[in-house]
Amino acid sequence: MARPGVTPDPLTVTGDGTVRDPIAGLSRAAGPARKWNAGDFIFKHLTLLFALGVLLLVFLMGFEMYRGSALTIEKFGWDFLVTSTWDPVLDEYGALPFIVGTLVSSMLALAIAVPLGLGVAIFLAELAPRWLEQPLSFLVELLAAIPSIVYGLWGIFVLVPWLRLHIQPWLGSNLGFLPFFQGPAYGFGMLAAGLILSVMVLPIIASISRDVLRTVPTLQREAALALGATRWETTKIVLTAARSGILGAILLGLGRAVGETMAVTMVIGNRADISASLFSPGYTMASVIANEFAEATTDLYTSALIEIAFLLFVITIILNAVARLIVWSMARKFKTA
Amino acid sequence: MNGTGWWRFRWRKAKNLGMSTFAAACLLLSVAPLVLIFSYTLIQGISSLNLAFFVQMPKPVGETGGGMANALAGTGILIGLGALFGLPVGIMGGIYLAEYGNNPFGASVRFLADVMSGVPSIVVGVVAYVLVVLPMNHFSALAGGVALAILMVPTVTRTTEEMIRLVPHSYREAGLALGIPQWKTTVRIILPAALKGITTGVLLAIARAAGETAPLLFTALGNRFWSTAVDQPIASLTVFIYDYAKAPFEDWNRQAWAAGFVLISLILVISVIFRVVTRSRYAEH
Numbered sequence: 300m301a302r303p304g305v306t307p308d309p310l311t312v313t314g315d316g317t318v319r320d321p322i323a324g325l326s327r328a329a330g331p332a333r334k335w336n337a338g339d340f341i342f343k344h345l346t347l348l349f350a351l352g353v354l355l356l357v358f359l360m361g362f363e364m365y366r367g368s369a370l371t372i373e374k375f376g377w378d379f380l381v382t383s384t385w386d387p388v389l390d391e392y393g394a395l396p397f398i399v400g401t402l403v404s405s406m407l408a409l410a411i412a413v414p415l416g417l418g419v420a421i422f423l424a425e426l427a428p429r430w431l432e433q434p435l436s437f438l439v440e441l442l443a444a445i446p447s448i449v450y451g452l453w454g455i456f457v458l459v460p461w462l463r464l465h466i467q468p469w470l471g472s473n474l475g476f477l478p479f480f481q482g483p484a485y486g487f488g489m490l491a492a493g494l495i496l497s498v499m500v501l502p503i504i505a506s507i508s509r510d511v512l513r514t515v516p517t518l519q520r521e522a523a524l525a526l527g528a529t530r531w532e533t534t535k536i537v538l539t540a541a542r543s544g545i546l547g548a549i550l551l552g553l554g555r556a557v558g559e560t561m562a563v564t565m566v567i568g569n570r571a572d573i574s575a576s577l578f579s580p581g582y583t584m585a586s587v588i589a590n591e592f593a594e595a596t597t598d599l600y601t602s603a604l605i606e607i608a609f610l611l612f613v614i615t616i617i618l619n620a621v622a623r624l625i626v627w628s629m630a631r632k633f634k635t636a
Numbered sequence: 637m638n639g640t641g642w643w644r645f646r647w648r649k650a651k652n653l654g655m656s657t658f659a660a661a662c663l664l665l666s667v668a669p670l671v672l673i674f675s676y677t678l679i680q681g682i683s684s685l686n687l688a689f690f691v692q693m694p695k696p697v698g699e700t701g702g703g704m705a706n707a708l709a710g711t712g713i714l715i716g717l718g719a720l721f722g723l724p725v726g727i728m729g730g731i732y733l734a735e736y737g738n739n740p741f742g743a744s745v746r747f748l749a750d751v752m753s754g755v756p757s758i759v760v761g762v763v764a765y766v767l768v769v770l771p772m773n774h775f776s777a778l779a780g781g782v783a784l785a786i787l788m789v790p791t792v793t794r795t796t797e798e799m800i801r802l803v804p805h806s807y808r809e810a811g812l813a814l815g816i817p818q819w820k821t822t823v824r825i826i827l828p829a830a831l832k833g834i835t836t837g838v839l840l841a842i843a844r845a846a847g848e849t850a851p852l853l854f855t856a857l858g859n860r861f862w863s864t865a866v867d868q869p870i871a872s873l874t875v876f877i878y879d880y881a882k883a884p885f886e887d888w889n890r891q892a893w894a895a896g897f898v899l900i901s902l903i904l905v906i907s908v909i910f911r912v913v914t915r916s917r918y919a920e921h
Contacts, residue, residue: 558756
């Protein structure tokens with residue numbers, strides 16, 4: 300990295316196995332003179348045990364949820380994913396409305412957060428003077444530190460009334476010919492959920508894209524500038540080089556949006572209907588668990604909710620694993636280049 | 637310079653200016669919600685906050701006044717339990733990764749810890765329900781503590797590792813050169829040097845856990861009465877905010893804002909401290 304102080308944040312660009320091992324060289328140099336030490340053996344294996352615990356925890360989580368949802372997996376099979384009846388009275392469960400609700404709200408969030416987040420990342424990594432970059436990055440990261448419940452509180456008392464009184468009537472009368480903007484303006488609904496989610500995933504997309512842009516060697520920028528490219532033309536070249544890493548950042552944002560619970564539950568309206576209109580109330584996988592888990596009366600009901608949690612687990616694990624691998628392999632490519 | 641070339645040059649300059657402005661506008665637009673949410677919570681929170689909030693119990697439905705003393709204690713107990721279960725695993729795991737983790741096993745632990753930090757907190761709540769609530773047959777503070785512990789583990793592991801790696805190489809070499817066994821070098825020299833960073837990292841993880849709601853809804857459940865028993869349902873600030881925000885009583889809404897303000901202040905203060913501490917560490921190199 301040519302500029303000091305702008306190495307990619309080790310906390311975010313991770314999974315890197317190429318870190319130095321300070322001891323390896325030393326102990327080899329010392330050779331057989333370095334005696335076997337009981338304390339070393341115990342300490343190493345004690346820490347190993349806990350590290351193993353971290354590893355096992357992930358598998359334990361998956362296993363326990365798989366076991367907990369055995370009833371519904373056996374009874375409904377794959378139909379669980381494509382049926383839209385959710386009737387605790389008749390003990391009939393299908394997760395389709397929640398899956399659709401999660402998809403729609405996350406996609407809406409990404410549609411807003413990706414362009415904005417990329418703009419922020421470009422500004423922070425390419426354009427901002429260095430004295431401004433640090434405090435601004437911190438501000439963006441603070442957004443990620445606000446608890447979900449506080450977003451929800453703000454959503455209920457500020458965002459929802461504002462949507463109901465100003466934004467939805469305007470959208471309805473100007474763009475009401477589109478199926479997305481039809482129906483009564485409750486305020487609570489898909490639109491509110493998508494908006495609040497976009498605020499919540501934006502810091503992730505922005506900060507990881509920024510780290511990714513910084514891994515692109517400065518040499519590429521200098522070469523473009525030397526050929527007479529403008530700042531924006533240079534940035535386009537950097538963006539092309541970093542595109543896979545940016546995809547990783549977007550996937551991480553999607554992972555967060557899919558699993559976000561409290562803020563969404565508080566503003567989405569919680570109704571298990573599938574509707575084209577963004578004005579109508581919806582439901583997501585995470586919010587149905589939050590709302591109904593404590594009141595689930597029958598074993599089958601609980602099992603259905605655990606299966607939804609299991610689905611969320613599998614989805615977010617895959618999204619995060621793929622995204623981390625992409626971001627990591629990109630950082631590695633430029634490091635060795 | 638011929639005519640078309642000049643226009644093309646102007647066009648490129650204009651595009652450059654336009655896109656730079658767009659990027660700056662994105663930043664303004666993104667920071668705006670932070671300012672809005674924070675200032676609104678601040679205004680609503682400060683005007684709602686009073687001594688009663690900290691020292692009194694919740695009043696019965698319909699009566700105004702009262703406070704959340706039980707929720708403050710409850711949140712304290714929950715994060716205490718979470719730290720009790722989560723920190724040893726996280727810190728020891730982090731030490732392993734930093735000191736011995738340069739192998740495929742270390743890489744996979746590192747990778748899974750990162751992936752695990754992306755698992756939604758509501759899912760972790762379901763796991764704690766299956767692991768603790770089902771066998772015990774009722775909701776409990778213990779189950780909430782287990783959920784928060786699982787949420788803390790990946791962050792604490794990775795932060796501990798990073799903070800240990802920031803300790804200059806020469807410290808370790810000096811220790812080993814004096815003939816001190818490696819484990820003693822780690823415990824007596826490296827860890828104290830990294831302690832400030834690890835402590836603030838741990839505080840940050842605890843503050844984040846204090847802000848969690850979803851994993852507590854059906855593990856710790858909530859409680860309108862004073863309870864510090866580990867095997868009974870227990871109140872928490874966040875679940876109170878959730879219940880009070882949805883309630884149709886103005887006084888409850890007011891108290892939700894007060895609780896939100898307490899929560900956000902806690903997290904902001906710790907985030908700033910973490911930032912200052914880690915930045916001064918980076919600056920040493």
